[in-house]
Amino acid sequence: MDTQVIDASSFAGDVIDPRHAGYEKLRMVWNGLHDRRPDLILQPRNAADVQAAIRLAVDRGLPLAVRGGGHSLPGFSTCDKGMVLDLSRLNHVEIDPAKHLAEVGGGALLGDLDRAGSPFGLVTPAGVVSHTGVGGLTLGGGMGWLSRRFGMTVDNLIAVEICLADGTLLTVDADTHPDLFWALRGGGGNFGVVTRFRFRMHPLGRVCVGAWDYDIRQISTALKKYRDLAALAPRQVTTSFAATRDKFSITAFASDGLAPAEIEAFGQLANSAQGGITGMSFLELQSRADDHVAWGRRYYTKGGFFAELSDAAIETIADSVGRTPSPDVEVYALQLGGAVKDIDEAATAYAGRAAEFYWIANAMWNDPAEDKACMAWGRETARRLALHSATTNYVNEQSDSGIAQSAYGAEKFARLTAIKRRYDPMNVFRLNQNITP
DSSP states (O other), X not given: OOGGGSOTTTOOSEEEOTXXXXXXXXXXXXXXXXOOXXXXXXXXXXXXXXXXXXXXXXXXXXXXXXXXXXXXXXXXXXXXXXXXXXXXXOXXXXXXXXXXXXXXXXXXXXXXXXXXXXXXXXXXXXXXXXXXXXXXXXXXXXXXXXXXXXXXXXXXXXXXXXXOTTSOEEEEEXXXXXXXXXXHTTSTTSSOEEEEEEEEOEEOOOOEEEEEEEEGGGHHHHHHHHHHHHHHOOTTEEEXXXXXXXXXXXXXXXXXXXXGGGTGGGGOSSXXXXXXXXXXXXXXXXXXXXXXXXXXXXXXEEEEEESSOOHHHHHHHHHHHTTOSSTTOEEEXXXXXXXXXXXXXXXXXOOOTTOSEEEEEEEXXXXXXXXXXXXXXXXXXXXXXXXXXXXXXXXXXXXXXXXXXXXXXXXXXXXXXHHHHHHOTTOSOOSSSOOOO
């Protein structure tokens, strides 16, 4: 496509086509399974640029992919023969320490937000990998180490600036366009391009992190003890576990000045524990997994909610990790509950308030020759774990598309469909877990 179609008077950002020296690097996304070649990559510098880019895509009938962090598991943040709207230059973060507020650009990463708040001891609950985009994570719901204490990311969202399919720029909050604000808190990127988020922040306090590895042969015993301990944990404590064919790992995170004694018992689940209280800071914890889930690796992931970690679910996990085709293939779970449950289920589009854990059947590998085996393991493990799970789901952690209706449930999906019909009747924003108008 001729880059002359971009009106330089209305677009101040960068325009990259396949002839550009940086095209090969800029077209890549996090999940190495997706190797697509868009006709144009536009890098807006402001909201007006975003408006111009959307109008161009609509006028030309181009598929439009929106990329914040580029972490879309199904590859929605890129496309073939269309336009990628790369928001990476909209990465500003401004902290108001007196009011406990953060103004965050639509292209910022979680690490940008975490680092900006750190000098003031302030946090907004978000995800667990620092190179994840704030935008995609937030619009799907957003869960992480601080969710039990402060709620989901969307529970701390105060307002957004969003560009709609017709190019209109709106500021949306609980009082202005409340139906759209409801939908944006869990409904994904179906309604427009968010150019700015305003978040509530919270004092973090002193933190403590413990990490322990156990012999995988003790996983069933250790998980049952872990489940009982986790049920008693105060909301200032969040835990996770990961199981591969080689080991079973527990991480426990405490904030608000809780003593190490609050989490030490998670290192006593079986007699093979290696590890302990780490001395890790919150910023270090937030980036701990960055290299493990690095850019360019191949990922196939499916997840779901456990209302409880039942004996049957534990045995399924133990059996599944014994069948993994590659060493980094894992079952991972993050503890929820606490403040997540304080919000009424109907208050946001996010659908999973009652869950105690979110699990992920997470296949990670590097060699394309392992694609078939790793993806088959992911599908089968997820199918088996789903038998012990809630019917709703979290749209951010799914490698397969077309899951929106089942993820939200009938009532929320019907409401989301009506809002989609109002704000994007032509389904311009369809490269996502799509809600068709």
